[in-house]
Amino acid sequence: MTDLLKIDGLDAFYGDFQALFRIDFKMAEAETVALVGANGAGKSTFLKCLTGLLGTRGQSVVYRGTNIAGLPSFQIARQGIAMSPEGRRLFPSLSVRENLMLGANVGRKGQWDLAAVQALFPILEEKRDIPATLLSGGQQQMVAIGRALMSNPALLLLDEVSLGLAPVIVRDIYAALPDIRAGGTAVLLVEQDISMALQVSERMYCFQEGHVSLSGASAEMTRDMISAAYFGRDKEVT
Amino acid sequence: MEWINAIVQGILLGGLYALFAAGLSLMFGVMRFVNLAHGDFIVAGAFGALLLFERLGLHPLLTLVIVLPVMAVFGYVGQRLVLNRVVGRDILPSILVTFGFSVILQNLMLEQFSADSQRLSAGALDTASFAIGTLSIGAVPLLMFGAAVAVLGGLNWFFGHTNTGRLLRATSDDGEIIGLMGADRRHLFAVATAIASAVVAIAGVLMAVKTNFDPSAGPIRLLFAFEAVIIGGLGSLWGTLVGGIILGVAQGIGAQIDPGLQILAGHIVFLIILVVRPQGLFPKQKG
Ligand SMILES: Nc1ncnc2c1ncn2[C@@H]1O[C@H](COP(=O)(O)OP(=O)(O)OP(=O)(O)O)[C@@H](O)[C@H]1O
Ligand SMILES: [Mg+2]
Numbered sequence: 001m002t003d004l005l006k007i008d009g010l011d012a013f014y015g016d017f018q019a020l021f022r023i024d025f026k027m028a029e030a031e032t033v034a035l036v037g038a039n040g041a042g043k044s045t046f047l048k049c050l051t052g053l054l055g056t057r058g059q060s061v062v063y064r065g066t067n068i069a070g071l072p073s074f075q076i077a078r079q080g081i082a083m084s085p086e087g088r089r090l091f092p093s094l095s096v097r098e099n100l101m102l103g104a105n106v107g108r109k110g111q112w113d114l115a116a117v118q119a120l121f122p123i124l125e126e127k128r129d130i131p132a133t134l135l136s137g138g139q140q141q142m143v144a145i146g147r148a149l150m151s152n153p154a155l156l157l158l159d160e161v162s163l164g165l166a167p168v169i170v171r172d173i174y175a176a177l178p179d180i181r182a183g184g185t186a187v188l189l190v191e192q193d194i195s196m197a198l199q200v201s202e203r204m205y206c207f208q209e210g211h212v213s214l215s216g217a218s219a220e221m222t223r224d225m226i227s228a229a230y231f232g233r234d235k236e237v238t
Numbered sequence: 239m240e241w242i243n244a245i246v247q248g249i250l251l252g253g254l255y256a257l258f259a260a261g262l263s264l265m266f267g268v269m270r271f272v273n274l275a276h277g278d279f280i281v282a283g284a285f286g287a288l289l290l291f292e293r294l295g296l297h298p299l300l301t302l303v304i305v306l307p308v309m310a311v312f313g314y315v316g317q318r319l320v321l322n323r324v325v326g327r328d329i330l331p332s333i334l335v336t337f338g339f340s341v342i343l344q345n346l347m348l349e350q351f352s353a354d355s356q357r358l359s360a361g362a363l364d365t366a367s368f369a370i371g372t373l374s375i376g377a378v379p380l381l382m383f384g385a386a387v388a389v390l391g392g393l394n395w396f397f398g399h400t401n402t403g404r405l406l407r408a409t410s411d412d413g414e415i416i417g418l419m420g421a422d423r424r425h426l427f428a429v430a431t432a433i434a435s436a437v438v439a440i441a442g443v444l445m446a447v448k449t450n451f452d453p454s455a456g457p458i459r460l461l462f463a464f465e466a467v468i469i470g471g472l473g474s475l476w477g478t479l480v481g482g483i484i485l486g487v488a489q490g491i492g493a494q495i496d497p498g499l500q501i502l503a504g505h506i507v508f509l510i511i512l513v514v515r516p517q518g519l520f521p522k523q524k525g
Pocket of ligand 1 (some may be wrong): 014019042052086
């Protein structure tokens with residue numbers, strides 16, 4: 001399989017503070033990869049680097065054969081990397097429909113348009129004229145995912161889509177994943193619920209304090225391996 | 239009757255104040271940017287109209303055909319080349335830079351046009367008026383008010399119904415992630431400044447016809463604009479019109495009591511509203 005994404009030795013900083021250390025990372029076209037790790041491990045930081053929200057100038061982030069490190073975020077979006085960001089980040093003064101339409105501003109053609117997203121999450125059609133941030137948490141998450149899909153990405157980044165949601169709602173959201181992948185979109189998902197992460201992904205990475213502490217095929221992971229990778233090998237696993 | 243007249247004149251003047259305020263409000267809304275040279279740009283627009291009137295013999299209102307696009311382009315380029323370097327989390331650099339602009343602009347205008355007070359004559363329009371009962375409404379104030387309503391209505395439509403308008407509102411909400419929507423924030427900032435500058439051009443040309451102006455007339459216009467924005471509530475265009483009207487009416491009533499009270503009455507009403515309702519009358523809804 002050809003690489004969709006290949007990253008070698010990525011470092012990331014907030015000012016003087018280093019959040020990521022020499023991250024090596026690979027994804028194939030249409031692959032689904034899970035990224036797990038404890039709070040503050042650097043998962044969101046990694047996604048921000050991929051989307052250009054955090055600078056990576058001079059480093060190596062090769063996407064479909066070209067180095068996109070240091071490109072402004074709008075150009076990366078146009079090349080097909082979309083994200084449902086941590087905390088959803090919907091635009092409060094825009095309606096549900098308007099939030100979705102902004103995703104289409106990226107200007108990539110494909111299977112996802114307003115009708116397709118509303119078919120995926122029917123509630124969004126019903127609520128289309130309501131300010132997006134007045135929706136319930138689960139519905140807001142659907143808007144955030146829908147907005148990202150509207151750009152017809154080749155790579156969709158999902159940052160903690162289940163955070164703070166009831167299990168039934170989480171199931172509804174994850175039920176959309178097969179439809180999303182059916183079009184050939186690769187998905188990189190950050191997830192706190194490890195069994196969910198392993199269940200839906202083909203491969204997984206675990207970050208610990210800014211380092212890759214574990215990676216491999218999801219089906220081959222055991223709880224012990226992950227616990228160790230989560231909290232550090234030298235610490236007690238409970 | 240005099241009082242009613244004062245109020246009506248104040249309302250119409252409020253239209254001009256709303257035009258002063260709209261550009262300021264727009265730039266602050268989209269990029270949290272306070273342009274201290276805003277008033278001086280209005281005066282520069284007025285001098286631009288004067289120049290075209292004197293050199294080319296254009297009708298004062300027709301000068302807009304040139305002043306408006308020139309100022310809009312200047313706004314776009316100025317934002318891309320200079321102001322985009324100082325927008326950011328810290329508001330101080332932008333204040334320092336635009337304060338510098340203000341000083342430079344005032345001095346350039348002084349150099350070019352002297353400190354004399356100027357006025358643009360729109361010919362017969364200056365004195366034309368309509369009688370409603372015993373009220374006499376001047377054509378120029380009416381035109382100003384109509385222009386304000388048209389401009390604000392147009393902007394409102396633009397923000398509500400176009401893709402660029404949506405992007406600008408989204409940038410105002412959360413500019414950091416606007417790149418995820420495939421939009422270049424630096425370009426959007428410049429578009430906002432271009433639109434604000436076009437409104438400044440309209441305000442400047444109308445001001446030139448309405449009142450006397452000189453190179454140092456900018457800061458008081460900036461103050462009126464600030465007051466109208468704060469009274470109306472940041473982020474609401476129609477609020478800006480209401481803010482302008484309240485300011486204009488306060489000034490009209492003040493002047494009716496005593497001509498020396500005109501400006502002061504406006505400031506007092508502004509301060510009262512600031513104390514009683516610091517978020518303004520129509521604050522932007524936050525979800
Ligand atoms: N904007 C920021 N400025 C400074 N430091 C930051 C910023 N954002 C994150 N950090 C720091 O970078 C490190 C990694 O944070 P990050 O948000 O990437 O973690 P995460 O794995 O996504 O955690 P969580 O599960 O809590 O979302 C943390 O130590 C965090 O405190
Ligand atoms: Mg995170």
